[in-house]
Amino acid sequence: MRITDLRTHVLFDGWRNLVFVELETDSGLTGIGEATLANRTEAVVAYLHGSASRHVTGADPFDVELLWRRLYLGDFIRGGMDACAGLSAIDIACHDLMGKALGVPAFRLLGGACRESVPCYANGWYTVARDPDAVAERAREVVARGYGALKLDPFGSGAGELTRRERALSVAIVRAVREAIGPDVEIYVEAHGRFVPAEAIRICRLLEPLEIGWMEEPCSWDDPLAWREVRERVGIPIAGGEHFCTRHGFRAVIENRCVDILQPDVLYCGGLSELRKLAAWADAYGLRVAPHNSQGPVCTAATVHAALGIPNLKVVEVFDDFVPPFVRQAVPGCPMVEGGRMALTEAPGLGVSLDGRVIAEHPGAPGHFDLWAEAWERRFRAPGAG
Template sequence: MLTVNRTRPAGPAGRITRVETLMLGTSWRDFGYVRVHTDEGLTGIGEITHPYRVREVCALTEALAQRHLIGADPFDIEELWLRVYQGDFLRGGDMGGVALSGLDQAMYDLMGKALGVPAYRLTGGACRDEVRVYANGWYTGEREPETFAAKAKETVAKGFTALKFDPFGPGLHELERAELRRSVDLVAAVREAIGPDADLFIEGHARFAMPTAARLVRELEPFDIGWFEEPMPWTHIERYAELRQRAAFPISGGEHFHNRYEYKPLFATNAVDIIQPDLSMAGGFTEVRKLAAIADTHGMLVAPHNSNSPLCTTVSVHATLGIPNFKILETFDGLLEDYVFDALKGTLPIVDGHIGLPTAPGLGVELVDEVFEEHPPSHRFWNMFADGWEKRNRT
């Protein structure tokens, strides 16, 4: 089972002949992509963006493809997923999770193109007519209540009915008293600016020890937040359930896990109310559907993480259309330069905080090589533990 089977007749997409990777530089981070070719003249694409190690993931993706995918039928998706994961001894981890996710996306793109249907038709169809999204990355100015309030108002005026931000600045484990007051003041200002009808989600970036997380749960209660995301490091996963008991709002998390096996302790301890798998980190369509099903057995909702490019946004829409316990999807699309959308021709637009049903075969997106050539990767490092990280400057 873990070797390429060339005896079965190939499906309508043919067999995989070549795999290549591309990188696109932006002022925020480098984006990575994979493109898979078949002998039927079809190409399928996927996103393989890693926050810091795009070059390394590109190299790994090409190596995985050479070892396990050349000559394979893209329609044998369960076997291909297992072949890459088990056959290459990946055993999870961030780089392997990203590479496998992008390859999985490309298989669904190929299958959809071969059949002439949008990818979501192959992943459960549609449970809804549109996907609600929330804005992230909107708070790039000075970390002052009036600045964040103004930017929050601008974001809601664009049609978003939900937004998320990290009010806490730099730091790890604890917050100084002045820093805690400033953070709470930021939340208060944003809530007042957007009014009571918009959803507000608070990001913790998995940074705080239990005493600080518990204090924040109390401090955030007056602001009617939709969730507190990853308040503690996952090295403290056994304490998440305890924190949930103290909170008057949902606790969310899971973006750092890359498959159902890494998710096991989260489910076993009922650590969160809402899981946040990333379509470009947690195994692609094939694995995220399984995670959503397991979450449903625990009474949990699904709100996919997506700090990637508009391609991952489009992929995530295809995936979430068929997830019954889906809540809302993250997007950073409003943070990006116009040329990013030129490089990714056909990504789905956001209209009034929602994305509609895709109609094009596969994912409906093509990579425009000329734009990639004009904007090479910068290989810079974005340090979220440094002062002023929310401005997303580079070092």
């Protein structure tokens, strides 16, 4: 079996573009991947099509390690999230092809399953006013859907350090959520790398009485040693890793014990091939793995296939329940959350397909998602809006 063509499809989901990839083969089978990278759609699509003729067409998808190495090293200029999003999508699509050719689900190619289903936490649910009561009410709705864990960024457009008023409001939002959902539901707090270490430490200490499950990327990912500084001075576990690419990007984080929970994203770390290696490496350092998964349904499917076989798995992130219904309709077969967990069928490959009609009805759109803008958490907008 040889790859004969690479195609990309872009769908606007209401606040960013999702990039899906298809690898066609001479056997008639098609492999599906995803390369979504917010604010970088044009660059990722260009990289994918540029790489196709150099490395992808003519390759055997079963030689996925060779293809991975050619994509990573073969252009000499390497690294960066744009290129790794493309590399990851191709790796995922190759696993889909291998599974389809052999008639087995992709997780069977990754060492099989350690569990029947994976625990999930909700994200992307707090698209309401940045008000404690409004966010708490939405949190109740999330828990009513069966989730036993959820995550939020309560910090608005904060950067560097917060004013007293903003700090108090942020803590009040988390406190309101805790009071609304009770002591048994896990709360994870996302900081998106906003703070200098001193401010991150101050905020963590204020949140400690609320028993949150982790503080995610409290300082910039450009300086992961700052995470270690925070980790050593607070009583809240520190999580991070979504922005790092390949084993080389994770080396400093793992070997310097910068986090308690590692969060590789299958779309940026190097695909299913690399995610499995990173999980094993993390296990050697006593780290739990909570894969980052805030992209589209193909990413979710790939993440769950990997997560089933990760012994040191903690939990998997889910956005898919909090996006417009057409997003899931565009990817028939995508896994669903039931009772706060996701399971997979024995369908070959990833078990998903693409609905070209739905994608065509919601074509890619220009725009910019700014996490440092006021009311960014409301996020959904009309195509082409600023």
